[in-house]
Amino acid sequence: MTATRTAPETEPAATEEAGPAPRASRWRTAALATALTALLLGGSAFFYGAHQLRTTPSARNQALTDTAATTRVGGDVGEGLARIFSYTPTGSDAAERSAGTVLAGRAARQYTELFAQVRESLVAQRITLSTQAVRTGVIELDGDGARLLVFLDQVSRRGEGAPTTVAAQLTVTARFQDDRWVITDLRTR
Known part of the structure; x- marks a missing residue:
């Protein structure tokens, strides 16, 4: 009887370990996607700002350059x-x-x-x-x-x-x- 008791105890432990691992993996994927989106948006904003600086009238004024x-x-x-x-x-x-x-x-x-x-x-x-x-x-x-x-x-x-x-x-x-x-x-x- 001891053999039957040991088997059910190990199975739930294995199930508990398998449950949190997919949740952590999804959290990491979501965090990575959010960070990547933030970096792309930030880079786009800096690119747009640089473009605005290059196209202002003072940048085109050759009297300054x-x-x-x-x-x-x-x-x-x-x-x-x-x-x-x-x-x-x-x-x-x-x-x-x-x-x-x-x-x-x-x-x-x-x-x-x-x-x-x-x-x-x-x-x-x-x-x-x-x-x-x-x-x-x-x-x-x-x-x-x-x-x-x-x-x-x-x-x-x-x-x-x-x-x-x-x-x-x-x-x-x-x-x-x-x-x-x-x-x-x-x-x-």
């Missing part, structure tokens, strides 16, 4: 403004010729209107104007378009009178064409 292009646009625009806003009573033709190569679009129309007014008094009052770009800051540079803030010093003289120095600020829009920067819009600040 391309020193050579920024220097070139600043130099071309500053030199162009100095040429078109510098003239003497007998030398206004050079400024107008420069305007033909430096300006385009709205800026060319603005300059033509302004210079028509100046030309009337230029010879009669013997006005001399000398302009120098003191500081040129590129606000935005994107491919072949740029916006700049330009600080100018202008010295004017009427006849033999004392020179008058005036500071000016312009917001300039420029476009790269024919291997040079051309001013397309001028706005005083």
Whole structure:
């Protein structure tokens, strides 16, 4: 009789050991699946965030990243403004010729209107104007378009009178064409 009692006691023990093992295995599988899902979602969120950072307007603004292009646009625009806003009573033709190569679009129309007014008094009052770009800051540079803030010093003289120095600020829009920067819009600040 002892033999029959031993067998039933070992069978329930074996059944108890087999029961908890599948439950633990399912728990581990669920935990692993949850951790894997969390890692995938987290990685996707970081990838999306990095994409957003690369596609913001400031990331596309070459004025913040391309020193050579920024220097070139600043130099071309500053030199162009100095040429078109510098003239003497007998030398206004050079400024107008420069305007033909430096300006385009709205800026060319603005300059033509302004210079028509100046030309009337230029010879009669013997006005001399000398302009120098003191500081040129590129606000935005994107491919072949740029916006700049330009600080100018202008010295004017009427006849033999004392020179008058005036500071000016312009917001300039420029476009790269024919291997040079051309001013397309001028706005005083």
